[in-house]
Amino acid sequence: MQHKGEQGAKAFAEGTMMAVVTTGTGGYDRLDYRQVPIPVPGPGEVLLSVLAAGVNNTDINTRLGWYSESVRDGTDTSSDDEQRPDGGWNAATPFPFIQGTDCCGRVVSVGPGVDRGRIGARVLVRSCMRKSDFSRMETVWLGSDFDGAFAQYVKVPESEAFTVDCDWSDAELATIPCAYGTAENMVNRAGVRRGERVLVPGASGGVGSALVQLIKRRGAEVIAVTSASKREVIRDLGAARVLCREDDPVAMLGAESVDVVIDNVAGTDFGKMLKVLKRGGRYVSSGAIAGPIVELDMRNMYLKDLTLIGCTAWDAPIFPNLISYIEKGDIRPLLAATYPLDQIAEAQRVFQKKRHIGKIVLIPPS
Missing domain, CATH: 3.40.50.720 (NAD(P)-binding Rossmann-like Domain)
Structure with missing residues (x-):
């Protein structure tokens, strides 16, 4: 079977991909689906072909600037017409950037110092990463502090990409990381x-x-x-x-x-x-x-x-635990619906109505 990373080899070689770029705090008009350069993995990093990316409250909250101390409403009632530079997870949000905290992907390239044997592995990315080590609480979040999975490709630290061996679909796996x-x-x-x-x-x-x-x-x-x-x-x-x-x-x-x-x-x-x-x-x-x-x-x-x-910073055992639960069949995914990546605004509208059970997932183009 040909993997998506192989199917996308031409686009990969040309150095561009499609992504949703969030241009600033505001409404759905801030979600710009456009062509951008494919990221190049640096030392200790891997490049993933994004197979599926889950939709989360945090994606919407960050776009709305809900984490700002000036906001006092619930997540479903916050206004989207104000600029809130302190509205991200860690105060400042790096607009414009690519959101997407949940990622199921396949390793298609590795940076210096990374074993090439990882190429081809299907992985889940640990959304919540520690800045230094697990003795300190400072965090870095995929899709909130640096470019995330609402794209055809994403680069992440090799240590944050966990190989998973199961018969779940890509979309089912993408329901797991953040939630x-x-x-x-x-x-x-x-x-x-x-x-x-x-x-x-x-x-x-x-x-x-x-x-x-x-x-x-x-x-x-x-x-x-x-x-x-x-x-x-x-x-x-x-x-x-x-x-x-x-x-x-x-x-x-x-x-x-x-x-x-x-x-x-x-x-x-x-x-x-x-x-x-x-x-x-x-x-x-x-x-x-x-x-x-x-x-x-x-x-x-x-x-x-x-x-x-x-609870914000994830402790060291959390993500390895989840991978083991998946592989042992201890948990099951709740996939509510999938949407093409370019329909992100509609997916988020449905998400905010809260009529679904489980997760809504976006599928990038192959």
Whole structure:
């Protein structure tokens, strides 16, 4: 079978590729599908032919400048008509650049010092990279801090490209890196143990649906929160109980009834999440899709000896763990839909409607 990297040899030799260049903070008009030079791998780097690239909240949030401290709304209601130079993961965003945090690719070229035996390998890229080593929290993110996977080719450090051996499709593999990496990191940081009860608001999104699988895999009980139309699918994923978004978790579950809350929703329900936690419970978050500004009653936090855990930088075992889970069949992808790369605006519009379960994936031209 001819690989996509071989099929694209002519374009590769000519030195140009098609990519979506995000030109600045703003609306869909900032997504410019155009021809750009193919990146050249430097020492310790590999060049990948992008086989599939997942769509994430972070792609949209970065384009909107949502990470700016000036933004107080949820991710679905933020305005797209303001310039926010401090709106990226690490404050400044390197516009114009190529976004795309999820990458399933094939190695087509290597830089100096890299084993040529890696050429031809199908890989997943670790989205969250450390600037120095795992003893420090400073991060560099694919598609947020440097050019990402919304293109035909992308270059990455060789150490961040993990070979994966499975029968999943390219699009299915592209559902994994950001969502499952974020989810596994939160589960790991929270120290979720067998027999514990874990509440997961927003369980039908990419991270939420990954959490359901990863928590159950550890032998803990999952209580999920989602819309009424998605309850059966989330239950089939492994949730022991599924609440609707309109339900009051305190009324439905009782105060001090769960060991861990893993919450990327936040917003107005934040206080209720602390109330349902048992004494000594853990609250973990890596997002705030319903709004980043919350009301914290300090008494609920300190009188109950709660631990609040923020998660962005992935720990060293996270991505190798995920590769092993894939290869052992411990998890399964949730592929909602695929779109050609040049239809990125439509894919993001559908993504923001939040009617899907799992991930939406973009396919670059071959």
